[in-house]
Amino acid sequence: MEQTYIEDVARHEGEEVTLRGWLYNKRSSGKLHFLQVRDGTGTIQCVVFKKEVDPEVFERASHLTQESSIEVRGTVRADERSPLGFELGVTAIELVGESTDYPISPKDHGVAFLLDNRHLWVRSSRQHAIMRIRSEVSHACRRYFDERGFVLFDSPILTPNACEGTTTLFETPYFDETAYLTQSGQLYLEAGALAFGKAYCFGPTFRAEKSKTRRHLMEFWMIEPEVAYMDLEADMDMAEDFVEYVVQRVVANRSAELAILERDVARLQKVKKPFPRIAYDEAIEMLHDKGFEIEWGADFGAEEETAISDAFDRPVLVHRYPAACKAFYMKNDPEDARLALCVDMLAPEGYGEIIGGGQREDDWQTLRDKIRHHGLPEEPFAWYLDLRRYGSVPHAGFGMGIERVVAWICGLHHVRETIPFPRMLDRLRP
Amino acid sequence: MEQTYIEDVARHEGEEVTLRGWLYNKRSSGKLHFLQVRDGTGTIQCVVFKKEVDPEVFERASHLTQESSIEVRGTVRADERSPLGFELGVTAIELVGESTDYPISPKDHGVAFLLDNRHLWVRSSRQHAIMRIRSEVSHACRRYFDERGFVLFDSPILTPNACEGTTTLFETPYFDETAYLTQSGQLYLEAGALAFGKAYCFGPTFRAEKSKTRRHLMEFWMIEPEVAYMDLEADMDMAEDFVEYVVQRVVANRSAELAILERDVARLQKVKKPFPRIAYDEAIEMLHDKGFEIEWGADFGAEEETAISDAFDRPVLVHRYPAACKAFYMKNDPEDARLALCVDMLAPEGYGEIIGGGQREDDWQTLRDKIRHHGLPEEPFAWYLDLRRYGSVPHAGFGMGIERVVAWICGLHHVRETIPFPRMLDRLRP
Numbered sequence: 001m002e003q004t005y006i007e008d009v010a011r012h013e014g015e016e017v018t019l020r021g022w023l024y025n026k027r028s029s030g031k032l033h034f035l036q037v038r039d040g041t042g043t044i045q046c047v048v049f050k051k052e053v054d055p056e057v058f059e060r061a062s063h064l065t066q067e068s069s070i071e072v073r074g075t076v077r078a079d080e081r082s083p084l085g086f087e088l089g090v091t092a093i094e095l096v097g098e099s100t101d102y103p104i105s106p107k108d109h110g111v112a113f114l115l116d117n118r119h120l121w122v123r124s125s126r127q128h129a130i131m132r133i134r135s136e137v138s139h140a141c142r143r144y145f146d147e148r149g150f151v152l153f154d155s156p157i158l159t160p161n162a163c164e165g166t167t168t169l170f171e172t173p174y175f176d177e178t179a180y181l182t183q184s185g186q187l188y189l190e191a192g193a194l195a196f197g198k199a200y201c202f203g204p205t206f207r208a209e210k211s212k213t214r215r216h217l218m219e220f221w222m223i224e225p226e227v228a229y230m231d232l233e234a235d236m237d238m239a240e241d242f243v244e245y246v247v248q249r250v251v252a253n254r255s256a257e258l259a260i261l262e263r264d265v266a267r268l269q270k271v272k273k274p275f276p277r278i279a280y281d282e283a284i285e286m287l288h289d290k291g292f293e294i295e296w297g298a299d300f301g302a303e304e305e306t307a308i309s310d311a312f313d314r315p316v317l318v319h320r321y322p323a324a325c326k327a328f329y330m331k332n333d334p335e336d337a338r339l340a341l342c343v344d345m346l347a348p349e350g351y352g353e354i355i356g357g358g359q360r361e362d363d364w365q366t367l368r369d370k371i372r373h374h375g376l377p378e379e380p381f382a383w384y385l386d387l388r389r390y391g392s393v394p395h396a397g398f399g400m401g402i403e404r405v406v407a408w409i410c411g412l413h414h415v416r417e418t419i420p421f422p423r424m425l426d427r428l429r430p
Numbered sequence: 431m432e433q434t435y436i437e438d439v440a441r442h443e444g445e446e447v448t449l450r451g452w453l454y455n456k457r458s459s460g461k462l463h464f465l466q467v468r469d470g471t472g473t474i475q476c477v478v479f480k481k482e483v484d485p486e487v488f489e490r491a492s493h494l495t496q497e498s499s500i501e502v503r504g505t506v507r508a509d510e511r512s513p514l515g516f517e518l519g520v521t522a523i524e525l526v527g528e529s530t531d532y533p534i535s536p537k538d539h540g541v542a543f544l545l546d547n548r549h550l551w552v553r554s555s556r557q558h559a560i561m562r563i564r565s566e567v568s569h570a571c572r573r574y575f576d577e578r579g580f581v582l583f584d585s586p587i588l589t590p591n592a593c594e595g596t597t598t599l600f601e602t603p604y605f606d607e608t609a610y611l612t613q614s615g616q617l618y619l620e621a622g623a624l625a626f627g628k629a630y631c632f633g634p635t636f637r638a639e640k641s642k643t644r645r646h647l648m649e650f651w652m653i654e655p656e657v658a659y660m661d662l663e664a665d666m667d668m669a670e671d672f673v674e675y676v677v678q679r680v681v682a683n684r685s686a687e688l689a690i691l692e693r694d695v696a697r698l699q700k701v702k703k704p705f706p707r708i709a710y711d712e713a714i715e716m717l718h719d720k721g722f723e724i725e726w727g728a729d730f731g732a733e734e735e736t737a738i739s740d741a742f743d744r745p746v747l748v749h750r751y752p753a754a755c756k757a758f759y760m761k762n763d764p765e766d767a768r769l770a771l772c773v774d775m776l777a778p779e780g781y782g783e784i785i786g787g788g789q790r791e792d793d794w795q796t797l798r799d800k801i802r803h804h805g806l807p808e809e810p811f812a813w814y815l816d817l818r819r820y821g822s823v824p825h826a827g828f829g830m831g832i833e834r835v836v837a838w839i840c841g842l843h844h845v846r847e848t849i850p851f852p853r854m855l856d857r858l859r860p
Contacts, residue, residue, distance in 0.1 A: 003659060005579070005627065007579060020658070020659040020823070021627075022624075022821045023821075039627050039658075040581075040623075040624075040625060040626035040627025040628065040629075040658065041579060041626075041627050041628070067820045067821040068821050069821035069822060069823045096821075096822075096823050096824075097792070097818075097821045097822035097823055098821075099819070099820040099821040100819075102820050117813075117816075118621075118813075119618075119621040119813045119814075119816060119817065120621075120816065120820060122621060122622065122625040123624070123625045127625075128625070128626070131581060131583065131625075131626070132581060134582070134584075135581050135582040135583075138582055139572075139576065139582070142569075142572070146569065149435070149437060149471060151470075151561060151562060151565050152564070152565040152568055152569070153561065153565075153850050154564075154634075154651060154849065154850055155850065155851070156649060156849075156850070156851040156853060157587070157611075157634045157636075157649055158600075158636075158648070158649050158853050158858060159858075160858045160859050170588075170602045170603075170604070170609075171602060171603075172600045172601060172602045172611065173600075173601075174600070174638075174648075174858055175638075175640075175855060175856075177858055179600075179858055181587075181602065181611075188549075188850065188851055191548075191549040191550075191552060191850075192552065192850065193470075194452075194470075194553070195470060195552040195553040195557075195558070195561075196470035196471075196558070196561070197435065197451070197469050197470025197471050198470065198471070199470075203633065203634060204584075204587050204633060204634070206587075206588075208605075210605075218588070218604075219586060219587055219588050221584060228450070228469075228470065229433060229450040362527070380859075382860075383547075383548075383549045383859070383860035384549075384860075386547075386549060386550065387549065388527075389529070389530075390497045390529040390532050390550060391452045391453075391497040391498050391499035391526075391527050391528075391529040391532075392499060392526075392527035393450070393499045393526050393527055394526075419584065420583050420584055420585065420586070420618065420621075420622065421585070421586040421618055423586060423588050425605060426605075428588060428589075428590045428604055428607055428609055429590050429810075429813070430812075430813035430814075
């Protein structure tokens with residue numbers, strides 16, 4: 001018999017259909033069972049009336065355990081009380097696979113236990129909501145650049161050189177060489193931007209940071225656009241337009257999931273252009289006013305970022321940091337050589353940096369000197385220098401890690417729930 | 431002055447616009463220069479008439495070298511002879527960045543030289559065509575599953591266990607443990623299918639195979655769908671429907687690029703359902719008829735795959751291989767326990783296996799015995815076995831490596847040109 005998905009039951013009102021799924025929850029009395037059945041596309045209440053079904057069907061329903069897989073046949077009926085708008089009047093039930101002592105019960109469990117059982121935890125309604133929002137964020141990111149003529153230009157994961165410094169790299173033997181797992185697709189993407197004008201990549205990136213904070217994962221997905229003939233100002237315009245687009249698409253398409261997560265949607269609806277823009281110098285002043293003893297020249301930590309973003313009801317763009325605390329490929333500000341033409345976007349509500357980007361150094365000589373100054377080997381960057389040797393142009397871009405964005409949109413305390421199988425300092429399993 | 435992209439010039443006929451790009455090619459006489467200018471979105475002929483521009487503009491044009499970056503101002507004019515339909519009557523030119531002795535000239539170069547200069551080679555028109563088709567294939571893959579209610583469920587790259595055997599793994603120290611780079615997202619995706627009914631992942635995968643063939647890369651992108659309550663027959667239906675969709679979208683949307691590659695599009699237009707389906711047993715008979723001395727039980731190599739696919743004008747599905755030559759997670763055929771409920775799709779024209787998939791073993795006891803029988807450690811697969819302990823269901827899926835598909839659609843001899851920066855046995859650079 002053909003399977004009907006729960007997301008499609010509205011099209012079958014009054015018809016008898018076959019659902020295939022799992023028992024999510026059950027309430028029973030002597031006369032009837034209310035089975036909450038999920039099939040991944042939705043959850044529906046299935047009502048088993050003792051007087052309407054064969055005795056063995058009623059008996060079978062009474063023994064069903066949480067997460068048993070079942071095939072349920074019945075008639076789709078409108079039901080105003082249901083969030084779905086429909087329930088199923090059951091006529092038959094078949095047990096497909098038993099489930100004995102399912103480890104995740106409705107009671108509270110510790111996070112370590114839930115992460116150990118991540119392969120099962122992803123079946124719960126909160127995790128469903130988060131994963132569907134992650135899926136929506138990924139789609140929105142791609143759609144934004146696809147609709148604007150960007151070419152997808154997948155950067156390699158295995159690289160012979162480090163991008164953001166050499167201390168936080170995962171490495172693997174690569175036949176007779178050593179390869180490093182990419183920390184960012186940017187350097188390769190610059191070749192794509194100079195070939196295609198507008199290019200983006202979107203893939204997993206890796207940082208072997210010995211940090212155990214609520215904002216860090218060892219493996220996370222990053223979307224990175226790069227545009228030829230773009231300067232810092234246009235880059236900031238693109239970043240705010242992009243973030244507004246992504247957030248508002250989730251608000252528009254995933255309201256049911258945001259409701260499950262009890263997210264204050266009004267805060268997300270405020271994420272509209274223009275976003276405030278402040279220079280690093282202004283940010284330092286703000287921090288001094290708030291009592292921070294940070295010196296000019298230092299990068300911001302989580303506490304400073306939160307203090308800055310707390311002053312605003314939408315993301316804030318902080319631009320022109322001291323060049324010394326940023327990566328070698330940043331272009332110096334022609335107005336003040338101590339500064340880099342870079343930008344970080346800090347999310348509101350303490351979610352920290354979600355975007356880092358800026359204009360790239362496009363002068364061959366200056367870039368070569370920076371590579372030397374940063375103590376990096378020159379040979380692995382020879383191809384990167386070539387991009388400044390043959391028709392160099394001003395260009396800019398940014399990277400956005402999607403897990404922090406998902407955590408922010410969902411209102412989660414920790415990024416560990418934003419990815420199917422999080423990789424952390426103490427967690428490589430399951 | 432605002433930049434106009436070449437892809438948009440049709441909207442500016444008769445207007446003066448500013449293009450920003452690179453000099454792709456040049457022809458000159460004493461009275462005029464024909465500059466082929468590319469900006470990544472297209473190429474346009476820019477005509478510089480000596481008597482129409484300032485002498486220094488004409489002089490500047492005469493010294494422009496290949497891949498110099500330039501800003502060109504001029505009037506958009508219809509031109510029937512141009513593939514674009516328009517040319518630019520130049521009024522001004524500014525040099526942005528010089529390009530001296532650009533290494534890739536229009537003359538023939540060896541492949542090793544071109545791969546060494548891959549960061550520049552991607553600027554050439556053939557490589558543009560291939561990358562745009564790759565981009566289209568990626569979009570089509572995602573769109574197919576997005577439109578059918580699949581949830582994107584990103585599988586992890588860093589894993590504690592091997593999926594397809596332990597001999598061809600890249601490994602990295604992971605703090606106090608060892609992590610392996612994923613060879614397939616499938617095992618994790620099965621958890622996704624049992625949570626969401628229909629799930630897919632699409633990311634880079636890695637095989638440290640010491641093989642140097644035209645079909646192998648060390649790092650390649652794979653799309654993998656997985657569906658709960660699906661059997662082998664429905665899995666084959668999905669695979670053929672999906673491949674038809676992807677190929678026909680490229681044919682519909684990328685005809686200009688296929689023309690640049692001189693692809694015989696008629697062969698691609700034949701890729702329509704139903705695809706032929708043959709059992710492994712029939713394939714063996716075919717091979718014997720063609721003089722191959724292969725024994726029943728052996729897996730097919732490249733030559734056998736080509737011999738089988740040569741009999742058909744579209745992809746062929748070969749199903750039910752001997753279980754002994756397939757992975758441990760395949761479900762045995764209840765009709766003949768020697769066989770696995772698996773399927774490979776072989777592309778026509780000698781492009782080999784593009785899809786591998788099948789129905790997964792869903793019985794806990796049988797799967798545990800298979801893990802032991804394959805000599806795999808049990809502990810890292812405990813979570814995978816759990817999927818058969820708590821509400822197991824029949825389920826199936828497949829993986830498609832996109833580089834082979836792009837090579838096939840483009841009609842390329844070797845997969846190395848199908849990805850921005852190929853990683854091969856002897857190549858980790860640039």
